[in-house]
Amino acid sequence: MACRGHSIYIVDKKSGPTTESRALLVTPRVLEVLESEGVVHHLLKNAYVLCGVQLYWGKSKLGSADVAQDAAYPQMTITPQGTTETILKEQLEKMRTIHWNTELISYQQEQDHVTAVVRNDTEGETTIKAKYIIGADGCHSVVRKQGPDWTYEGCSVATLFSMADVALTGSDVESILHRATLCYGSKGVCGVIPLGPVTGDSRQYFRVIINMGPYERSTPDAENPTHGILKDEPMPLEKVQEIMNERITAFDLTASDPLWISYFRINERKANGFRRNRAFLMGDAAHCHSPVGGQGMNLGILDAHNLAWKLSLVLNGQSSDPETLLNSYNTEREPHAEQTIRATGNATRRALVDGFLMDSLRYVGLSLALAISPIKNYGVRLVMQIQLSLPASPILGSSDPGLLSTGQYLPDTALLRRRVILGTESGVVSKTLRQILQQSPRHTALLVATRPPHFPRNTLTTIFWNKVLPYRATVRPIVVESAWHVFDHRVPKEIDQVEDATDGFWIEGFSDASDSVTAKVGLQAHLSSKNPPAALIIIRPDQYVAHSVLIHTSSDLDTAFKFFDTYMKKQ
Template structure:
């Protein structure tokens, strides 16, 4: 039998992007000792393609007391228009956040970094992972500090949230199968002379496509691609190239001027086959990367973190009846979601690139179908926004288990306000606390207890810290 070694930290998180920051903040808020390693020096800008926060992610941020502040730093868009034909009315989403919030990724990072620091996360900037090894009890990370000196840290678990070129995934010798879906995309933040309106727009001519979204502070995010301009990422890009793509795809460049940054990149579709290897986990772009179409990348990573954090917490607190099964459920729940996002974002970008008469006809028919059939468009919006994502229910947990819990009003307040404690919430009829199932990975002493506002409602519901139903009474 192995003897548990003393570790430097309970959980070592590699990568201080949004996924790593949310995960580390959750763990530290739950009393777990967390160290967050980031190879960039503190304060170095991390300009990325992420620009939008979807409804389900806003719900997760609401459960952490951050959503309302983030709403002041972006522009809520209630509608999206794709290919000049397909109108998605996001105001129909069954959520308090029935829109897409357009805001730069760094605004999300600032809020999550502040929360993580306030919760007690130990940050190590300018520190790079060189390798790792693990045994039955411990993960040892081999690191290089800002001064170039090597050192090691021991942890009970390690999570790689270090992006598409993940050093953690490399150290695990995990493949990252897939391919480049599109090359030579251009990206810019610009000001406009002409006001395009409060709308997220995606359109294409067959040989070009572009999308445009307002940040709400006078800046606009524009992304574009041209079939006739396929060059390496290292090739320079200027505003004239961005303007030309916009004119061909959108019919106008809206008088673009004064770019604050411009870049060229390619987009891959890749997914790691395993999100867990022993005591090591992958989340965010380290686990999956896909087309930016639909703006789902950062959002999917944040959902990964919300799913994993409470499971690690339950295991480290000794509250999980079956720790291995609970940790394995991270793979079984989140890997299919990553695969779905690869499919949906890939479908959007391929429709945008449609240039043959057959594919353009198929795009027009798909748009007409979704515009005409409300359940189909609702399902599409549910998948893209995250509102419609559900997990397979555990055995004996009741029919709604695995589904997203709506933000219901309870006698003690809104559900997502109660979730800010970071614990399971048990909703039950007044004066009738039910017996919890033995499989619930929670200590009864930590439960947040709430009561239905409707006295006629007799069922009980146990809601996980990530806002999904864990169990319902019969």
């Protein structure tokens, strides 16, 4: 919202970013999101990268799984939550103020605004008026609790867990240095996640996660969820070592120099909807679940990314149907939260339920899953959020056969060459499609008009450009053509508006390559017809495909552009 120029008032009752490591994993999809916002490099500079996971049953290795998937970031990226928060804080504070040591006391929704009372530790209470209020204030959310019909139903897991960030030494440290390791012992499970040399010296630190008993549910209490870190006395380091010796029998490892040891509990809960008029929920305020798979922080970031551009469009007065647009936040995010709660909850139960029969089923199930590549790869893509797409939504259009499906995240592509070469430039500008769209607050209307060289240039490119003009405030046009159909490196003379033209026309050299834009959008299969069409792909600001159609004629463009009218105003 700050990058889009909006006034925001952020309160946090903490004094600053957490000093605890807490959430560790940043998924490939969230890295793609951070890349689209221009901040991913800050996080990667501070990250430790893993190549996958490995599982052991006693001293026997069941198998391993790699994150080598079709993704821009085929890796497990490990960054302590405190580091992630600090990076985002530093970028945000370049534009806006964060009011630390300040908490929300109450709020009241009015017809056209929200009135909130906040209290700072030293300055006392202040009344704030805003168009909307967003509760990203955790499981005990004040925003949610003060909504008269908001609930937080689900279950609590009675099982106690412990986590310890410790240095590990021993003859087998190298064997666990580049993969997350899960060990099943006779008395429970122990997970070990490499953190890297976090203290600046040669010591290698790891997160050790332990269940303190078999899986048990407790009586649900929606008013007082027990999810998260407990303030109880932490487990002694000697006890951590004792449990490691019992459960990690395949490796020689010694724990020392703890940075943080804590107990925690798990809840599986979800609010009954993420919007109430001018109030929204995201992150743990909207949903909480088992930490299996490291989904929590990632889920919250994806919530924020989904809502931000929609609020921006409404606040700018550019939406023709604000209610449908804002309601789509709940429509698109709640199913993902439900799926995550269900998947992580099932995984936790199956991993921890006690008994000989369950042990046998676990052994067979894990062995088969790791041995059968399609099952293993599906699991990796699910946990890493690589295959994540949007559910059916009122603000998604249609997709013609073979083209990118609506709700699909925009795939990355090979480099394109910018058509226009400015007199001040010392070289040719080349970018991938995602790089072209980076930090774009508008929708993108992408016309891929590539053709084999024996066909004439597609004349619809200039018609397309001029027809986008009424939507130019909210839609950015991009044209991709084949190199053999571009006869100069200037702005085309026929276009009516040149503001976006310098960065609007791009050239593709090899459209038959598997990573070409032509191939990635699905146009390649249609180029063998007698009169090859173009492909129009409408891409949302969060880089999900909203509409994708084949374009044969000018009237096809008129029909396709009617999609914009579903929730956007003309200029």
